[in-house]
Amino acid sequence: MRGVTMPAEIPPITSEILQDIAAHIAEVFWICEPGNPALIYVSPAYERIWGRSREALYADPGQWLASVHPDDRSRIARAFETTRCHGGFSEEYRILRPDGEIRWVRDHVFATLDGNGLPHWVIGIAEDITRRKAMEEELRASREQLRELVRRQQWDRELLRTRIAREIHDELGQSLMALNVNAYWLLHQLPEEDTRLRAKAQEMIDIIGATVKAIRRISSELRPSMLDELGLEEAIRWYVERFVERTGIDCRLDVELGDLEIEGEQATAVYRILQEAFTNISRHSDADGIELGVWVVDNCLEMEIRDNGRGMDRNEVEMSRSFGLMGMRERAAALGGRLDIESEPGKGTRLRLSLPLEPEQAG
Structure with a gap:
């Protein structure tokens, strides 16, 4: 073992056992003095992991830092400097x-202290984590592929909703309007004294009118035409007005998008997240007030929804991650965004969406 001389205060038997253990472990074990790059000892695993000889490293300790990937080198050099003041570090880097x-x-680097509390020896244990990193990268790539698949499925679903909504509005809606005109014509053809038939005709007209309203509601829920025709801000205002009328829950609205044009998948994602959040509030929160803010900060669209409802404890929030919020989080993540929720019992719930914008959009 190159005749390594261990510190005098360590008994010889301990030195022999220590060197024997170091020679058989998979990790690289090394020792040096604080502020002195010369190595007192480095274990044989160095040659297997680094692919370099220990003799060359003993002769030129600078090889250690020189072998670190250029993109990581300055960070690791600074980390080694901290051992003088803070006594150690734990870093992952490439070689x-x-x-x-x-x-x-x-x-993993740490320092042993002398009787004055100052670093005496610097000791390191370096582990080869290449396989783990490769698995992490494969997992990351798999998640990205899954996220992209979800994004495409959501967008395809929106396109299908748009097509169905237009067909319902154009085809069925026009047919009902024609039927309504004919029913009115029929009503006016009936004699005034035939009250029974006139009542039936009026009933038909009322049913047709109610059906037309239902079709408009269903069509707008499938895909609000305002989102495509007038943009996200107007679609949000329209939805909030209808929500207040339908539920009686008061909503304070603060939308500051100015001339910013948000279209396509981003506009759809924001609208659907808003829609799902408001639906959850009306069904589960017992709230009578909502605050909604939508604005742009640092090239990101931010949307915050607060309610004054019953709130949730930690367990309920965790459950919401598994069910109600999963779709909203996936919508945000698919576009590089983030969705967070905060809640306490009796203090309502706060949901915040952050969605990055393209530079030309935010500008």
């Missing part, structure tokens, strides 16, 4: 082997 292979290591 470049002589054969060109890049590996990931996790280096």
Whole structure:
């Protein structure tokens, strides 16, 4: 083992056992003095992980930092400096082997202190985490693919809703309007004294009118035409007005989008999240007041929804992550956004959406 001399205060038997253990562990074990890059000892695992000889490292301790990936080097150099003042660090970084292979290591470094409380020895244990990083990258890529699939499915669903809404409005709506005109014509053709038939005709007209209203409501719920024709801000105002009329829940609205044009998937995501959040409030919160704010901050569209309802404890919030909020979170995440919820029993609930915008949109 290159005749390494261990510190005199460590008994010889301890030194032998320590070196024997270090020679058989998969991790790299190393020791140096604070402020002195020269290594007192580095275990054989260094040669397997770094692909370099220990003798070369003993001769030139600078090889250790030189082997760190250029993108990580300055960070690791600063971390080593902290051992003088703070006594250690734990970092993950990449190394470049002589054969060109890049590996990931996790280096846990700590200092032993002398009787005055100052660093005496700097000790490190470096673990090869390349396989773990590869698995993490595969998992990340898999999640991104799944997120993209969800995004496409949601958008395809919106396109289908739009088509169905237009067909209901254009085809069925026009047919009902024609039927309504004919019913009115029929009513006026009936004799005044035939009250029974006139009542039936009027009943038909009323039913047709109610059906037309139901079709308009269903069509707007499938895809509000205002979202495509007048934009997100007007669609939000329209939805809130209808929500207040339908539920009686008061809503204070603060929308500051100015001339910003938010279209397509982003506009749809914001509208659907708003729609789902308001639906949840009306069904579950026992709230009689909502505050809604929509604005742009630092190239992000921010939407905050607060209610004064019963609120939720931690367990209910966790359950909402599994059910009610999952779809909203997926909509936000699919576009690079984030959805957070805060709630306490008796203090209502706060939902906040942050959705990044393209530079030309935010400008």
